[in-house]
Amino acid sequence: MTIDPTSRHPHSVSADRRRLLRRIGTFISYAGLSLIALLFLFPFFWMVSNAVRSNAEVMAVPVRIFPEEYQWGTFVDAFVSLPFGTFLLNSFIVACGVTAIVIAVSCLSAYAFARLRFPGREGLLLTFLSTLMIPQVMLVIPLFLLVSKLGWINTYHGMILPVAFSSFGTFLLRQFILGIPKDLDEAAMMDGASRLRILVKIIVPLAMPAIGLLALFTFIAQWKSFLWPLIATSGLEKATLPLGLTLFQTQQGTAWNYIMAGATISMLPGVVLAIVLQRVIYKGISVGSGFGGR
Numbered sequence: 001m002t003i004d005p006t007s008r009h010p011h012s013v014s015a016d017r018r019r020l021l022r023r024i025g026t027f028i029s030y031a032g033l034s035l036i037a038l039l040f041l042f043p044f045f046w047m048v049s050n051a052v053r054s055n056a057e058v059m060a061v062p063v064r065i066f067p068e069e070y071q072w073g074t075f076v077d078a079f080v081s082l083p084f085g086t087f088l089l090n091s092f093i094v095a096c097g098v099t100a101i102v103i104a105v106s107c108l109s110a111y112a113f114a115r116l117r118f119p120g121r122e123g124l125l126l127t128f129l130s131t132l133m134i135p136q137v138m139l140v141i142p143l144f145l146l147v148s149k150l151g152w153i154n155t156y157h158g159m160i161l162p163v164a165f166s167s168f169g170t171f172l173l174r175q176f177i178l179g180i181p182k183d184l185d186e187a188a189m190m191d192g193a194s195r196l197r198i199l200v201k202i203i204v205p206l207a208m209p210a211i212g213l214l215a216l217f218t219f220i221a222q223w224k225s226f227l228w229p230l231i232a233t234s235g236l237e238k239a240t241l242p243l244g245l246t247l248f249q250t251q252q253g254t255a256w257n258y259i260m261a262g263a264t265i266s267m268l269p270g271v272v273l274a275i276v277l278q279r280v281i282y283k284g285i286s287v288g289s290g291f292g293g294r
Contacts, residue, residue, distance in 0.1 A: 044267075051075065051260035058256045071257075078248075078261040083236060087244035090156075092269070094229070094240060095222040097160040102218045103211055106169035111199050113170065114177040115185060125174075131167045136227065144231050152232075159232045159240075163222070169214045176210035177203060212280035220270045241266045 050058050051074055053067035078084065113125050143162045152158030180203065188198045204211070226242040233239055245262045248255040 047260050047267075048264055051257055051264050053257060055253075055255055055257045058260075074257050074261045075265065078258040079265070081258065082244055082247055084244065084262070084265075086236065087239055087241045088266075090238055091223055091240040091242075091266075093156055094159050094225075095219050097156065098164045098222045099215050099218045101160070101164035102166045102169050103215060105164070106166055106173050106214060107199065107204060107207075107211070109170045110173035110177055111195075111203055114174045115182075116195075128167050129171055140227065140231060143228075147232060154232070154234050154238050156238065159229055159238065162232075163225075163228055166214075166218065169218065172214055173207060173210055176207050180206050209280055212277045216273060216277050219273055223266070223270060 049065065049067060052070045052072055053074075054069070054071060057064070057067055057069075109128075113121065113128075147153060147158045147162060150158075152161075184202050184206075185198050188202055193201070224242060225240070229240045229243055233243070236244075241262070245259055245266070248258045248262070
């Protein structure tokens with residue numbers, strides 16, 4: 001009896017078919033993700049594309065994806081035509097100040113809600129979180145009246161302190177702290193550590209992934225904030241970057257290429273911060289999964 005060497009076992013054919021289907025599925029998945037990524041990146045590409053063309057070409061019809069002539073000097077012109085450096089410095093001071101205070105307050109309040117036992121804790125937490133449902137627009141007039149009475153209009157502390165509160169940050173860190181084993185706190189207390197020392201030496205280092213994520217969200221939100229800086233400032237001395245970009249809109253027209261160039265420059269700090277913190281944020285996924293079920 002002879003066996004045809006070209007014949008294959010049915011199980012081998014089935015395995016080859018499964019591998020082929022798996023490769024096709026992987027290819028389709030990556031192709032779909034690439035398409036979605038391109039859709040999300042297109043607005044950024046369009047912003048840069050409009051920044052390196054003349055204002056007349058920005059408004060030209062039909063629309064061209066790529067400019068006829070690249071004008072890289074638009075970035076320099078936009079930077080020097082206004083006190084752009086002052087706008088960047090003001091935005092940096094306000095965003096960093098709000099971020100630092102939000103992280104400090106959120107760490108303290110989150111630890112209290114996660115670890116301390118006191119009467120009315122759950123009700124106070126619910127009240128705390130209910131502030132998330134209050135639109136910022138409803139708070140603008142009371143905050144303005146308060147800041148005006150204190151004489152804080154057109155000052156850094158008037159721009160920072162009224163918005164340096166985040167119930168979302170407290171909730172985010174509380175949920176992360178709940179996943180950290182309480183045995184660590186008890187062991188430290190047996191060695192004579194105070195609550196504050198436990199928070200600083202144990203909880204904060206372990207919660208750095210969540211703190212990094214909160215820092216990223218808070219910094220970007222304050223960096224692009226427009227409403228409160230508009231109300232809390234007068235003139236260009238303390239104006240932030242979003243307010244400065246509106247100065248390219250005049251009675252003679254709108255310099256859209258300058259606005260796009262300024263928006264591109266203003267986007268860079270958030271991108272750099274996201275790149276710097278991505279390792280810390282990714283580490284939080286593994287740390288959180290390692291504490292799962294505790």
